Amino acid sequence: MKQFFLTVLGVFTGLILFVVVIPVVLLTVAVASTAKPTTPANTVLELDLRDGISDQPSTNPFAAFGGSGLALTQVVDGLHQAQGDASVKAVLIRLPEGGMTPAVADELRQAVHRFRASGKPVFAHSQGFAPTGAVMSTYMVGASASELWMQNTAGFQATGFSADSLFLGRAFQKYGVKADFEQRYEYKNAVNEYTQSDYTGPHREAMTAWMSSIYDSALGQAARDRKTTAPALRSLIEAGPYTAEQALANRLIDKVGQVEEAETAAKSRAGKGAEIVEFGEYLSQKGERTGSGRSAIAIVGGEGAIVTGRGGAGSFGGGSSIHSDDTAEAIYDAIEDRDVKAIVFRVSSPGGSPEASEQILAAVRAARAAGKPVVVSMGAYAASGGYWVSSQADWIVAQPTTLTGSIGVFGGKFVLADALGRFGVDMRGLTVGGEYADAFSPSQSFTPAQRAAFAGSMDRIYDDFIGRVATGRKLPVERVREIARGRVWTGAQALPLGLVDQLGGLTEAVAKARELARIPADQSVRFKRFPKEKSPWEAISEMFGVQTEAARTLIMLGGVMADPQAQAVMQRVNGERMRSQGAVVLADQPMF
Incomplete structure (x- = not known):
């Protein structure tokens, strides 16, 4: 019976390869070999x-x-x-x-x-x-x-501009779910949706401030383009x-x-x-604009939540994440490329793992130490962990409405034992080792000793974050503490605070990189993008957990998938995941 199921799985896998993968690869090759219209x-x-x-x-x-x-x-x-x-x-x-x-x-x-x-x-x-x-x-x-x-x-x-937040505090209380969290500090509002039934004072203050900043910015720009004044356009629109x-x-x-x-x-x-x-x-x-000339500027991209490890092709679509191994490696590749004179790091991320963020920031520091200026171009978000990885660049460019800052940390767990017990499901735990071994068990709340230890780790991460910002932005530590506390700022608000250097986009970031690299204005430059797009063969090899040449062989000889030994290839499909770290430097993400 086991052999039967393995054989069926092999046949099904072979069909996937022949029906989906081979047509895609052949189409890709055909398109590549056809003259562009x-x-x-x-x-x-x-x-x-x-x-x-x-x-x-x-x-x-x-x-x-x-x-x-x-x-x-x-x-x-x-x-x-x-x-x-x-x-x-x-x-x-x-x-x-x-x-x-x-x-x-x-x-x-x-x-x-x-x-x-x-x-x-x-x-x-x-x-x-x-x-x-x-x-x-x-x-x-x-x-x-x-x-x-x-x-x-x-x-x-x-x-106008409206946004809605969903609060689960009363529902959790009703059904016996306890959100056991620590946050640093009162403006780190991502926790509030689990613990509150309404906006706290700081939550309302910060959210109203950045919404007003975005609204005012859009009104001002639209008024200029419509050849009127911002007050006149505001009155007209709001009527x-x-x-x-x-x-x-x-x-x-x-x-x-x-x-x-x-x-x-x-x-x-x-x-x-x-x-x-x-x-x-x-x-x-x-195709992509590559430019010309001896000197090159590297464009390193990163979009999505910041997680440790490497990303894979994963699937035939899906979302994006910034994997620390891949992004750090891309920066190191740019460092080692002799033609690259400066690096533009495009960041669009609400944050994520502090460990992953620090790994990427270490690569940014290495680039600067190697004499290659790093200019960050912030996209929709560069908040929390997204700001961590940006904080020690030579120059930071943000849009007026980029959401940034959120210098803070939160973490914790959901205690589910009571909620499950109401449905006749009993959760019990066993532990071997020290008292902290079961700190993140969903069967019970933190003990006083566990909470003290966890709170201490939150404080250390927050202090590390503050220190990196103070060093990178050349600000006194106490000043960073004043403007941090987990608060989200728009780019327009962050500029006078010293958290960003310039308002603009990727074009302005590239111009600044040229300037910092001392590339003459009349000299052409090339653009090199890291990490490079994977070939279809490389993507297939990552999806199915095999080397590129092995992927080619499996596609060409798809019938071999009926062999039980080949089944392991299909067992290693990797999906995106945010690893549980206990603490995250992640900003709340508004829905636009």
Whole structure:
């Protein structure tokens, strides 16, 4: 019977390889071997933002199976290339109806302005601005266009910025779950959702402050682009909502019409015989901008929660994490590359493991010690552990609405014994060793001695964090303690506090890296990206736990998977996971 199940599993595995993997690999090879199509002479690029975009492209060649595949850094790079591409005459942006991640919107707006500075128009079309999340950030991107269109049946409901938090304190109390946590300090609000039924004073204060900062920033930028004042735009918007016709009458938009009409207008501006080309298709044709010259600037990417260990291809899609081994290795590779004169570290992370964060920060310090300046470019988040890894860079660039800071730590456990007991499930524990051996058992609360020991570890991590920030930012320790306490700041708020050096995006970070590396302004530079994207063979080998050559052999000889000895290959599929560390330097993550 066991042999039967092993054989069935082998046949099923072989089918997966033949039905899924082989077509993907063959398609990849076929596409790579086919000449890239040329862009039509008069092209309108259509950038659809309605499915959302990640901050950075994945190194997994199969990641496109998990989503739209568009990344912010690729869009910015594509718009830069389109500026000088004689065949691209205009851009049409399809706006989402809801809110957009504010820092993403900031970077897109900057890229739109650079594109328009080349003399080419940008059209934006909206099917409505719904009252969800940071919808003002979405409107800000639309306002940066040459013409902002709205569908006739759509509503202009961008009247402010709202966010909701879910508190489980009463539910946990009702069902016997105890959230046994320590936090450093009162602004480290991620714990509150487990322990409270409403905002605490510090939680409400900090959240209101960064929401107001984001709202004010979006209003100010949109007002400049609509050629009005921020107070006037605020009064007008907050008097809404409006129909599309009312929005037009109030000069909040430029045209009312269907997207097909906006496309026709864009093609008319582009010239005779103009064609619409999807932005992703254009990116595939052009590839990444690599530049030229003897000197190179390394672009090291990191997006997602920070965890220890190495990442694998994992699956044919999925989310992102910053794995400390991979990211540190990427920085060390850039250090060892003689052509690389400076490193731009793109960080978009709400934080994670303090141990993983310290491993990455050690690589940043090593780069500086090797004489290679490190400039951090912060994305949507660079908070808590994301700030830890950034804190000792030579220069930090953040968007006005980047969420950063959150210099603090929390940790603990959920005690489940009482909750399970109400359903007739009894949890009991056994332990051998010291008193701290079962400290994180869900069957009982911390003992006084365990809590004292755990609280001590929280204090040590917090002090380590404070010390690294004080050293990196050249601030007195006591000053860092004042502005830390787990509080989240926007980039605009962090600048006068000394937590960041400059407002801007990846473009500004690259310019600063050139300056710090003393690369002459008239000298071309190359861009080298780390870690490099894996080949399909490498990704397959990681997914199935075998060497690249073995992966090739298994694919070509898929029938061998019926052999029981080959079954082990399929048993080692690795998924993403956040290892339990007892403590995390992780910021609460707003939903935009």
